[in-house]
């Protein structure tokens with residue numbers, strides 16, 4: 001059962017998630033459980049995705065828009081990227097934006113083929129078994145194998161059960177202090193498991 005936005009904010013911060021101007025406000029949406037990575041963490045995760053995806057790799061960012069944005073800033077000719085997001089403000093990214101609601105995990109456009117991404121990075125909006133289970137369906141549909149999940153430490157057991165991922169040593173940071181311990185999980189040999197912080 002979904003139990004709401006568990007990642008409580010300790011500080012108020014209206015920093016913009018969108019680094020490109022939109023007609024809408026770019027403030028985090030509390031109802032959408034939007035908590036953004038620090039620049040350093042977004043960069044670290046983007047570099048990890050590129051390394052894991054390999055040459056000309058395909059990377060899916062599922063509910064992780066700041067990793068997608070960071071990837072856009074890097075060497076884009078070397079890989080392809082898509083952003084799967086519920087917040088339509090990110091539709092400014094055109095063809096690379098795929099509207100996505102975890103409640104309908106396989107309701108994806110035809111152009112999104114099964115197992116067509118070298119790595120899927122996902123950050124579910126809620127710390128609930130239901131949300132992770134549904135998003136896991138999407139992740140398993142999209143990936144050719146590699147998974148990088150970012151979620152609360154409390155989800156460790158569920159994540160291992162649903163996706164076969166294990167917790168990394170790397171500790172992701174956010175622009176706001178979260179009330180829950182937050183971690184990354186992978187199902188492959190990753191640099192994120194060889195370091196303690198960014």
Ligand SMILES: C[S@@+](CC[C@H](N)C(=O)[O-])C[C@H]1O[C@@H](n2cnc3c(N)ncnc32)[C@H](O)[C@@H]1O
Pocket residue numbers: 032033034035036037063064065066067085086087100101102103123124125
């Ligand atoms: C905790 S944030 C993760 C963002 C990540 N930390 C980042 O910096 O890119 C959760 C994300 O899930 C998205 N989201 C909210 N409701 C959703 C839904 N029903 N289906 C899919 N994604 C949703 C939010 O818009 C937000 O981007």
